[in-house]
Amino acid sequence: MLLPLDMLRAGEWAEVEEVSGQPGWVGRLAELGIRQGCRLQIVQPGSPCLLNISGCRLCLRPGECSQILVRPVDGVQAAS
Amino acid sequence: MLTKTVTVALVGNPNAGKTTLFNALSGLRQRVGNYPGVTVELKKGSFTAPGGIPIDLIDLPGTYSLAARSPDEMVAVDLLLGRRPEEPRPDVVLSIVDATNLDRHLYLTSQLLDLGEPVVLAVNMVDAAEAQGIKVDCPRLAQEMGIPVIPIQANKGIGLDALTAALLAAAQAGRSPRGVAFPVAFEKEVAALQTEVGTEVPGFLTRRLLLDVGGYTEQWLVAKQGKELREQLDAARKRLADAGIPVPAVEARTRFGWVRPVVAAAVTKPAVRAVTWTDRLDKVLTHRVWGTLVFLGLMFLVFESIFLWAKPLMEMIDGVRQVSAKWVEGTMSPGPLRGLLSDGIIKGVGSVLVFLPQIMILFGFIAVLEDCGYMARAAFLMDRLMSKCGLSGKSFIPLLSSVACAVPGVMSTRVIENRRDRLATIMVAPLMSCSARLPVYVLLIATFLPVASSDRPDGFPWWVPGLTLFAMYMLGFILAPIIALLLKRTLLKGATPVFVMELPAYKRPTVRGVLRRMMDAGYAFVRRAGSVILWSMILIWVMLYFPYSDAAGVNYDDRIAAVEKKKDTAEEEAKALETAGQEVPEEIQKAITDAEEERNAINGEWKRNSYMGRVGRFLEPAFEPLGWDWRIGMAAIASFPAREVFVGMLGMVYDLGDEPGEGGSALPDTLRKEWTADPARGRYAVVVALSVMVFVALCLQCASTLAVIHRETKGWAWPAFTFAYMTTLAYAGAFVTFQVGRLIVNATG
Numbered sequence: 001m002l003l004p005l006d007m008l009r010a011g012e013w014a015e016v017e018e019v020s021g022q023p024g025w026v027g028r029l030a031e032l033g034i035r036q037g038c039r040l041q042i043v044q045p046g047s048p049c050l051l052n053i054s055g056c057r058l059c060l061r062p063g064e065c066s067q068i069l070v071r072p073v074d075g076v077q078a079a080s
Numbered sequence: 081m082l083t084k085t086v087t088v089a090l091v092g093n094p095n096a097g098k099t100t101l102f103n104a105l106s107g108l109r110q111r112v113g114n115y116p117g118v119t120v121e122l123k124k125g126s127f128t129a130p131g132g133i134p135i136d137l138i139d140l141p142g143t144y145s146l147a148a149r150s151p152d153e154m155v156a157v158d159l160l161l162g163r164r165p166e167e168p169r170p171d172v173v174l175s176i177v178d179a180t181n182l183d184r185h186l187y188l189t190s191q192l193l194d195l196g197e198p199v200v201l202a203v204n205m206v207d208a209a210e211a212q213g214i215k216v217d218c219p220r221l222a223q224e225m226g227i228p229v230i231p232i233q234a235n236k237g238i239g240l241d242a243l244t245a246a247l248l249a250a251a252q253a254g255r256s257p258r259g260v261a262f263p264v265a266f267e268k269e270v271a272a273l274q275t276e277v278g279t280e281v282p283g284f285l286t287r288r289l290l291l292d293v294g295g296y297t298e299q300w301l302v303a304k305q306g307k308e309l310r311e312q313l314d315a316a317r318k319r320l321a322d323a324g325i326p327v328p329a330v331e332a333r334t335r336f337g338w339v340r341p342v343v344a345a346a347v348t349k350p351a352v353r354a355v356t357w358t359d360r361l362d363k364v365l366t367h368r369v370w371g372t373l374v375f376l377g378l379m380f381l382v383f384e385s386i387f388l389w390a391k392p393l394m395e396m397i398d399g400v401r402q403v404s405a406k407w408v409e410g411t412m413s414p415g416p417l418r419g420l421l422s423d424g425i426i427k428g429v430g431s432v433l434v435f436l437p438q439i440m441i442l443f444g445f446i447a448v449l450e451d452c453g454y455m456a457r458a459a460f461l462m463d464r465l466m467s468k469c470g471l472s473g474k475s476f477i478p479l480l481s482s483v484a485c486a487v488p489g490v491m492s493t494r495v496i497e498n499r500r501d502r503l504a505t506i507m508v509a510p511l512m513s514c515s516a517r518l519p520v521y522v523l524l525i526a527t528f529l530p531v532a533s534s535d536r537p538d539g540f541p542w543w544v545p546g547l548t549l550f551a552m553y554m555l556g557f558i559l560a561p562i563i564a565l566l567l568k569r570t571l572l573k574g575a576t577p578v579f580v581m582e583l584p585a586y587k588r589p590t591v592r593g594v595l596r597r598m599m600d601a602g603y604a605f606v607r608r609a610g611s612v613i614l615w616s617m618i619l620i621w622v623m624l625y626f627p628y629s630d631a632a633g634v635n636y637d638d639r640i641a642a643v644e645k646k647k648d649t650a651e652e653e654a655k656a657l658e659t660a661g662q663e664v665p666e667e668i669q670k671a672i673t674d675a676e677e678e679r680n681a682i683n684g685e686w687k688r689n690s691y692m693g694r695v696g697r698f699l700e701p702a703f704e705p706l707g708w709d710w711r712i713g714m715a716a717i718a719s720f721p722a723r724e725v726f727v728g729m730l731g732m733v734y735d736l737g738d739e740p741g742e743g744g745s746a747l748p749d750t751l752r753k754e755w756t757a758d759p760a761r762g763r764y765a766v767v768v769a770l771s772v773m774v775f776v777a778l779c780l781q782c783a784s785t786l787a788v789i790h791r792e793t794k795g796w797a798w799p800a801f802t803f804a805y806m807t808t809l810a811y812a813g814a815f816v817t818f819q820v821g822r823l824i825v826n827a828t829g
Contacts, residue, residue, distance in 0.1 A: 023293040023294070023327070023328055024149070024292075024293060024294050024295070024328075026328070026329065027147065027292070027293070027328040027329075027331070027332065028580065029580065030328075030329065030331070030332030030336075031144040031145040031147070031187060031332070032144060032184070032580060032582065033183070033184050035329075035332045035333075035336065036329075036333075043362070044366060046368070047463070047464055047467065048460065048463045048464070048467075048473065048579065050362075050366060050460070050583070053184075054181065054183055054184065055180060055181055055212075055356075056181050056184060056582065057358075057362070057582065057583035057584075057585075058580060058581065058582055058583070059460050059463065059473070059579075059580070059581050059583060060579065060580050061463070061467065061472075061579050064579065064580065
């Protein structure tokens with residue numbers, strides 16, 4: 001099941017399936033670690049939301065989050 | 081060969097500890113390099129390696145990637161490639177990464193491997209990583225990556241000798257590493273493009289040209305070589321996309337594909353990430369309610385402590401100022417030179433220098449908040465508010481640094497990629513109450529809104545001074561987003577930009593780092609006091625001093641000297657009688673007070689008739705609705721080059737010739753006496769003080785800020801606009817404050 005990132009709830013883990021949008025923006029997110037295949041956790045949903053990506057905290061706005069499609073996975077952080 | 085200077089470029093992600101390492105390596109031998117045409121300031125430091133080999137260290141701005149989007153970001157890339165005329169090509173690139181977050185940071189390192197220069201990797205914060213159960217096998221990492229890898233703890237200075245040795249060895253060997261292999265089809269396109277753009281474009285830039293869609297390399301080369309290049313680029317990218325190698329995704333895919341096995345081989349991580357202090361703190365500090373409360377509480381605490389801590393130091397500086405003024409007045413004969421030295425320079429510039437402790441304390445707080453990582457949390461909390469006015473949390477950091485000074489604040493808007501957002505942020509940054517406004521607030525609050533004490537029974541409860549100061553700062557914090565919103569709705573229309581920001585892990589700020597920031601701020605302030613402020617003060621003094629004779633042609637100086645003499649004789653007589661044990665007759669006491677009054681009257685007449693006074697009285701109708709007399713109005717006008725002048729000018733214009741140090745003739749007492757004695761405005765002294773503070777809070781009285789806005793926006797239109805709107809706003813704000821305040825005072829009797 002694919003969801004836009006802003007649909008996840010606090011504490012949920014997910015794997016990024018697709019990042020869409022302008023190429024510059026996609027490249028920017030990839031530099032920051034949000035790219036296909038990476039695991040992330042929603043620390044705090046809302047505007048802006050707070051993400052945990054391999055121990056690193058990023059914040060994004062819901063508008064941007066909805067361009068990131070993710071597949072929810074179970075609790076534990078897998079080795080990336 | 082051995083004595084040749086080795087140039088090292090320091091590159092790393094923001095928050096990798098780059099500045100800490102730079103300071104640890106180069107100590108105090110630092111300078112800032114400016115580059116024409118761009119707003120980047122690069123710090124350069126030098127140190128001597130064991131064996132006497134000098135090393136020049138260049139600190140490049142923190143970045144996640146070498147994909148340059150703007151001319152500013154291009155400076156770093158050009159410098160690394162040896163394409164800047166100001167600097168030689170670095171002999172070694174020093175890549176610093178955070179051990180707790182290697183996967184992410186090695187992305188930039190892998191780009192550095194493409195430069196064709198020796199690269200040394202410094203793995204920072206190995207202690208913090210170990211505390212989280214992350215172990216980095218540096219020899220193994222070196223083997224996997226093919227470059228020297230040194231573990232360090234920059235904040236404790238551990239591993240720096242090994243790092244220096246590795247840098248020298250790499251410079252001597254001069255062997256550049258092999259870059260990460262991209263798909264063959266991609267390399268073919270790069271080779272084809274290379275023949276197109278010519279050999280003067282380095283291979284590294286040709287790759288960036290293909291990879292960075294809409295990036296700076298593309299803009300630059302298309303502008304240089306014509307539209308055909310863009311068509312060829314588009315065709316090449318389309319061919320690659322059809323072959324399943326979409327640009328720019330291919331870069332992230334390839335580089336992270338290289339990083340993953342490297343990290344897997346050399347790093348052992350616990351299966352479940354330990355809950356760190358950062359996680360626990362963030363639970364509270366990024367919380368919508370608690371976080372906001374903590375933020376507001378923290379800000380209040382900062383302003384309150386500025387008052388408390390600086391007081392003894394300020395009194396000390398003020399003492400020195402008064403003693404030296406007295407000394408000059410005692411040793412020199414009356415005349416223009418003595419006046420200039422004692423009234424213009426010592427009293428004028430001195431009354432500005434008194435605020436040095438406060439400015440250093442404020443910068444100290446900001447350094448602590450920035451270094452420990454709290455600033456990013458504040459930006460996170462404020463993003464909700466900022467997005468409502470069409471800006472992002474990123475605009476918040478420049479605004480917060482403008483609380484220290486708008487000049488670095490405006491410069492730090494460079495992190496905002498969107499041009500409209502950047503302009504809107506620049507326009508409102510000077511609304512933030514900078515440290516130069518602090519002296520005005522502090523003086524007026526201490527004078528008119530003090531805490532009740534035995535000296536000041538008319539005072540206020542303990543929280544009033546801190547709260548008033550806080551309110552002055554909030555004025556900027558509240559108005560800036562509103563003005564930004566208006567700008568974004570009108571002049572700078574555009575979509576809300578994308579926003580992504582990293583929140584770094586919390587770190588303990590180093591004492592040295594904080595002290596350095598405080599010293600730098602103090603030095604900059606003193607230097608300013610010695611230039612712009614000094615010249616303004618001299619000009620003001622001249623305008624207040626001349627013409628120095630009255631209508632009858634008698635010099636005011638001589639008239640004052642005559643009165644002083646009368647007073648002195650009367651005083652001597654009184655003293656003689658006192659020592660003789662006799663009572664001083666009333667006539668003599670009256671003679672003393674009469675002489676004093678006469679002297680003050682002469683002084684007042686002199687100032688009213690001076691050029692400054694004439695202009696001021698001419699303009700007085702304009703100041704009237706704000707509740708100001710000509711002296712306040714002229715102080716406001718005179719401080720347009722630098723707002724610090726305000727306090728200094730008040731010091732001069734309200735100086736009634738009392739000998740300094742005599743019976744506490746400090747500026748606050750004189751101000752209070754004068755303002756409350758005014759027949760028309762006496763009742764409203766507190767309201768007048770507030771109106772002055774609001775004016776200063778909202779007005780752009782700073783030539784340096786205008787200059788930096790000119791530099792950043794590359795034109796005079798924006799600085800002129802900022803100046804115009806802020807002056808209007810300040811006048812309106814002061815007007816409303818006085819008129820409303822007057823009604824309240826009248827109503828409450």
